[in-house]
Amino acid sequence: MDMAVIAYIAYLLVAVPLTVWVARTLGANGVHFIKDVFAGDEQLAHAVNKLLQVAFYLLNFGFVALWLRVGTEVTDARGVFETVAVKIGAVLLVLGVLHVINVVVLNAFRKHAHVDARTLATLEPPQRPQAHGARTQ
DSSP states (O other): OOHHHHHHHHHHHHHHHHHHHHHHHHHHHHHHHHHHHTTTOHHHHHHHHHHHHHHHHHHHHHHHHHTOSOSSOOOSHHHHHHHHHHHHHHHHHHHHHHHHHHHHHHHHHHHHHHHHHHHHHHSOOOOOOOOTTOOOO
């Protein structure tokens, strides 16, 4: 069997389960953070969490697929390990960057929501309009 094919198989055997594990971990733990972002709306938090997981899978599996091709000839076991290590390292970096971007964006939403809540808390309730012909004292 061609050594490049062995590298492809090894890469996919690590990258795919790694992506699934990270997505499930982020989904299971991120829902609590997202619930806070959406002021405790559990249904909305779960829906947004699922959408973020789907986006995560699409982005990362797309990257894994595009990064599959080996640019140089792999001739021995050492080449297989080096090729797979570089590819998995790139996948890990992409996973990390996607996670950080996700947290930063959600945190920005969270801060904005908390600022809006504080602003609303300082506002006085609206005055009821007086009926026509009512006296003011």
